[in-house]
Amino acid sequence: MNTDLSQLYRLRKKDVKTASEVFLRAFVKDPLLLHMFPDEKSQKKYMLEYFRSRINYGFFYGEIYATSPNIEGLAIWFQSDKFVVTNWKVLRSGGLKLLFRVDMKTIKRVLDLGDFTNEFKHKHIHFPYWYLAPVGVDPQHQGKGLCSKLLKPMLTRCDKVGIPTVLETQLEKNVEIYKRYGYETIAETTIPESNLPHYLMVRHPRT
Numbered sequence: 001m002n003t004d005l006s007q008l009y010r011l012r013k014k015d016v017k018t019a020s021e022v023f024l025r026a027f028v029k030d031p032l033l034l035h036m037f038p039d040e041k042s043q044k045k046y047m048l049e050y051f052r053s054r055i056n057y058g059f060f061y062g063e064i065y066a067t068s069p070n071i072e073g074l075a076i077w078f079q080s081d082k083f084v085v086t087n088w089k090v091l092r093s094g095g096l097k098l099l100f101r102v103d104m105k106t107i108k109r110v111l112d113l114g115d116f117t118n119e120f121k122h123k124h125i126h127f128p129y130w131y132l133a134p135v136g137v138d139p140q141h142q143g144k145g146l147c148s149k150l151l152k153p154m155l156t157r158c159d160k161v162g163i164p165t166v167l168e169t170q171l172e173k174n175v176e177i178y179k180r181y182g183y184e185t186i187a188e189t190t191i192p193e194s195n196l197p198h199y200l201m202v203r204h205p206r207t
Helices: 015-027 031-034 044-063 087-092 096-103 104-124 148-160 172-179
Strands: 062-068 071-081 130-138 167-168 183-188 197-203
Touching: 015 044, 015 062, 015 071, 015 130, 031 044, 031 104, 044 062, 044 071, 044 096, 062 148, 071 148, 104 167, 104 183, 104 197, 130 148, 148 167, 167 172, 172 197
Parallel strands: 130 167
Antiparallel strands: 062 071, 071 130, 167 197, 183 197
16 A cells, blocks of 8 residues: 555545535544534534534644545544644634534533543653544445555654654544554543543554
């Protein structure tokens, strides 16, 4: 498999709607998203707005790559010093739309979760890194090696410059998948007000 980033499609602004829908289909049953947006009547609408904001955040402060212009899957990467979330960054990325549409309990849950995960990373990681947040493949295209196609070029890039990469997951099956790419779990906890495990994983550069 080619490990050159040029073989991937760099997402464009015109792709936000399609990319958000891909993430929605990929994560609609994700336990963390269901914890954030538990109301069955509105959760898909809220999730879609949430992913639009995340993708816009990636445009401003990170790099977004898709498998092809058809966007069968995509990954958002951030340098650690640029991922620091501020109110201004959230507003610039369209987060205001989400804040206006959800109830206060949901807003608090989303903000508290962000604070918790940021503090957890800062507690356990004390070096610069690239942060994967998130990677997703449309269910109809899963099982075709597209996750590898998305990850390996950036991992090769990080190997060349000698910088680690970091990710988080709440699924034990994902932990096993990421181990295949060289990630290791460096800390584990539980998401507050839930029974969801939270795994912090690091992949150190290979020489």
